[in-house]
Amino acid sequence: MSIRLVPYYCLLGFALAVASCKTQSPTTTTADTKVKQSQGVYQYRDEDPTIKPFFSDRVGVTGRNGMVASAHPEASQVGLAILKAGGNAVDAAVAVQFALAVVYPGAGNIGGGGFMVYRDNAGKAYSLDYREKAPGRATQNMYLDSLGNVRPGLSISGHLASGVPGSVDGMVEAHKRFGKLTWAQVLQPAIDLASKGFPLTERDALGLSRIKTDLNTINPGKVYFLKSAVPTDTVSWHKGDLLIQTDLAKTLQRIQAQGRAGFYEGETARLLAEEMVRGKGLITEEDLKNYHSIWRDPILAAYKNYNVITMPPTSSGGIALVQMMRFTEPYPLRKWGWNRDSTVQVMIEAERRVYADRAKFLGDPDFVKVPATQLMSPEYLRTRWTDFSWAKATDSRAVRGGTIPGYESLETTHFSVVDKEGNAVSITTTLNGGYGSRVVIGGAGFFMNNEMDDFSIKPGSPNMYGLIGNQANAIAPHKRMLSSMTPTILEKDGKLFMVVGTPGGSTIMTSVYQTILNVIEHGMTMQQSVNALKFHHQWLPDKTIFENGAFSSTTIETLKSRGYILEQLSNTLGRMDCVLVRPDGSYEGASDPRADNTARGY
Structure with missing residues (x-):
């Protein structure tokens, strides 16, 4: 059976987030600083109005009969x-x-190798794991010297x-x-x-x-x-x-x-x-x-009135995506605004905890017990959030994978396809590093x-x-190695809504997460969401990297005052290729302007 979860907010409610907001009163500037959509461009009102949070102003491709x-x-x-x-x-x-x-x-x-998530036009979902395997002669310590280094x-x-x-x-x-x-x-x-x-x-x-x-x-x-x-x-x-x-x-x-x-x-x-x-x-x-x-049975998880269809292990991406979305679901991200200090702080803390869990629990489910349902459950996520504080950044050295009773312990490519009948495919495939070995x-x-x-x-x-691993992902003959690839399909009110995914190594999961929230919470078009500048935190090393322009100076100053370590990149994050079903039933194809990515539709 597929891993299906009811909406996190239905079980947990907004009590945790609301209480946290009321009692600790984050010093966010977003109440006075709105991020608006004006002719397809979001602008910072309280700062330089020419600053755009987009890598480019590329416009999406539209079509009614199919999109690639x-x-x-x-x-x-x-x-x-x-x-x-x-x-x-x-x-x-x-x-x-x-x-x-x-x-x-x-x-x-x-x-x-890679992963495929498929949803047919009747709403039936499937996932195919064609991840590579270790050779039969592989051994756990094959890359270590005689001293274990x-x-x-x-x-x-x-x-x-x-x-x-x-x-x-x-x-x-x-x-x-x-x-x-x-x-x-x-x-x-x-x-x-x-x-x-x-x-x-x-x-x-x-x-x-x-x-x-x-x-x-x-x-x-x-x-x-x-x-x-x-x-x-x-x-x-x-x-x-x-x-x-x-x-x-x-x-x-x-x-x-x-x-x-x-x-x-x-x-x-x-x-x-x-x-x-x-x-x-x-x-x-x-x-x-x-x-x-x-x-494999895909992960099926609800987020508000959306259904998330994503990849189970051997991918770590599906579980991580659901965890991140559930961590942030109770918070008023739309009200706070895109990439404002409180929005970013909640998202960073979600990412930090998710990557710690990844290191501890996730591996090939044919070899190790992966507690997928527990990792995404409201009860577990609630315990993972108890040390969150608006006043300061959580220290990653104090964060480890959570406790589950009974548990024993950057070059890829993505493409999205939708046909005229509404069948949808999300595939992420890779050699791992650029040009592989x-x-x-x-x-x-x-x-x-x-x-x-x-x-x-x-x-x-x-x-x-830079990803840290543990015994669950140790080398063994014929075992599949853990992946961050996160091919995903979303439904809205039971109908096809979005096909999304990206390359990017360890940044895949956070790029997919942000791209989805940009549309759902911040009202961007599919192409704007792809164009939007991104950030990433992965537990260790304990720092947040971000594309130039992703954060306003006010957001940077506020986050630094709370102890967050920020590092601006000289390069970019993500190479998204996505499709969105628009309200009139047509498709918007969005390809990333950071590279040669291209959408074609008719």
Whole structure:
């Protein structure tokens, strides 16, 4: 059965929040400082009126018959073409997944894995876990030296960093169960892009040029993703250059002709296993043959008059999202205003507690007991909030995962698709770090993941995103590593309302959380919510990072006076790709202006 929860405020009520507001009277300035929507732009009235809380003024794409929002314009166009050809949302999603493996090699993949949340037009919800697995020869201490210290880099780059890929099996399973067009039809666009090539965007060119040293070091003698046919060449790519991937096209053709067996058996499996032997990796042909994605019951949780449909473990994102929304549900965020001091303080404290719980409790449910229902229950959340204080920031050193009786102890891509019948797909898929382990499979032409770093390679030791893990997420043969990916679908009054998700490593959960609240609580359009500047706290390290302009000077001063450590980023947070059902029934596609993300609808 799905994990279904009644609204938090129905059980807990507003007593806790209201009492806290009355008795401690936060020194918020939001009573006098309103954040308004004027011609689609929110402005700070009491400060510089030219300040906008948006990364850009991009306007959303609208359509009535279907919408695709993904990380790359070529992939979004593929998805739209599939919808126009009579395909449904799952057909389009499968086509987009494979297209991204060609045009967005930094995160799109067949050498990685991911999660899918699907809601059909009758309101039935499903979730598919095609997360990678540890190889059969993996061991708990495989990245530690003889003294028990972490051996730097082994879980991040090179052959030993890769888990058994799940993306192809996941797409086969999704299409087999829900697809409408033929398998050959949904694979063909990706094959065409790989064999004929596509012009690189400026971001594509910069990314591939940036990793050319790693490509030469980790893949000696190979020329994959290098501009020149000379393996040691250092020539850079430029916008408009044509990237042709002949070996990848052949790999995709085998998948097209043989389905699952075209990847997990035969020629591709042989090439992958030989590559692992060459680089002292662990994945074998037996590991590939034995890999299978798994259908899991999605988390179904109410928030006011909305229903949240999200991913259960092995994702940590679904539980974390529900926890954060329930922590803040009793508070009048709309009244306080977007990113004002009290709004931000409540959200930071929610994020702090959620990430501490993640470290203690969450892992692969096929290996460890994950107390999902208890973690999201009003009673548990109430106990987690008892040390909240308006006067000062909670010290993360004093925060640990909560107590549950009987319990034993940043590069990804997302896309959202809705078809004309109202079927909706939310998929987040990844290689983990940008371009994964940087290993390219000889003869097959695709990048492998570095997902082994998402395990807790040593309890208490941070991974590449700074996330702390514990025994629940320790390495074990055939175990799925914990993920922050949070593909989510929302209903309003029982009808499809929003499809949302993002890449971003440890920041995924907080970006999805803020994007949803921006629409529900702050009245933004879908695109405004995506454009809106964001912040993030993850328990440890004990600091809040934020995009330039996300907080007004008044908010910064107030939070600092309460002991919050704030750090402005030089880069950005999130790469959202979302779809919103507007009141008239049309779709608004919102793609993130921070990158090449593109929405296409008709």
